[in-house]
Amino acid sequence: MTPKIALFASGSGSNVENIIRYFSGNKNFEFPLILSNKPDAFVHERAKMLGVPSFTFSRDDFAEGHKIVSFLKEYDINFIILAGFLLKISAPILETFPNKIINIHPALLPKFGGRGMYGHHVHQAVVEAGETQSGITIHYVNEQYDDGNVIFQAVCEVLPEDTPETIAEKVHALEYLHFPKVIESVVGNQLK
Ligand code: GRF
Numbered sequence: 001m002t003p004k005i006a007l008f009a010s011g012s013g014s015n016v017e018n019i020i021r022y023f024s025g026n027k028n029f030e031f032p033l034i035l036s037n038k039p040d041a042f043v044h045e046r047a048k049m050l051g052v053p054s055f056t057f058s059r060d061d062f063a064e065g066h067k068i069v070s071f072l073k074e075y076d077i078n079f080i081i082l083a084g085f086l087l088k089i090s091a092p093i094l095e096t097f098p099n100k101i102i103n104i105h106p107a108l109l110p111k112f113g114g115r116g117m118y119g120h121h122v123h124q125a126v127v128e129a130g131e132t133q134s135g136i137t138i139h140y141v142n143e144q145y146d147d148g149n150v151i152f153q154a155v156c157e158v159l160p161e162d163t164p165e166t167i168a169e170k171v172h173a174l175e176y177l178h179f180p181k182v183i184e185s186v187v188g189n190q191l192k
Contacts (some may be wrong), residue, residue: 002050003187005132006077007034008085011119013043015083015104015175020050022180027186037087038060065092072096082141083179086118089141101141102118102186104179106171108153109137113146123164123171131158134167136174138182152182 047054
């Protein structure tokens with residue numbers, strides 16, 4: 001069976017683009033659609049450029065869940081990747097996709113996770129805490145923010161001269177390098 005993977009994103013979507021480019025030409029993985037909660041997110045521009053349909057659902061639709069589940073079922077989706085998606089995943093979606101929803105967080109969880117810890121806020125907090133390391137965490141999604149079982153982490157150095165912006169760049173580089181490979185391995189293993 002070829003897995004059909006939905007990508008969820010709220011913002012720029014550079015990870016979405018990187019993932020789709022990584023798998024392009026690989027017939028063993030399909031990425032039939034992108035879902036967002038923001039109609040003006042740049043991820044929709046990338047989707048057009050990549051030729052992948054993208055759709056926006058409201059915050060309420062994501063919170064209620066059933067409409068999203070029906071939509072994903074129409075497309076025979078069996079995995080969900082959160083790539084910079086900022087809303088909580090509601091119970092109907094979690095129950096329909098047990099252990100099949102994966103998130104990437106731009107820090108080394110359990111540090112710098114939870115409500116309000118996204119994007120710039122995470123890197124700002126890392127600087128303020130005087131951390132010497134940051135990195136990425138790829139994890140399964142459960143009903144709490146940034147709390148499910150960790151699948152993979154990678155570390156980058158934080159130097160005294162680093163700013164939230166320079167840390168974001170280092171973290172993005174780790175994301176681009178590792179996220180597609182981790183998706184390939186997790187999804188591939190689950191289908192064995
Ligand atoms: C990434 O750093 C991701 O870890 C975080 O949000 C950022 C999204 O960046 N959750 P982009 O939209 O993929 O460019």
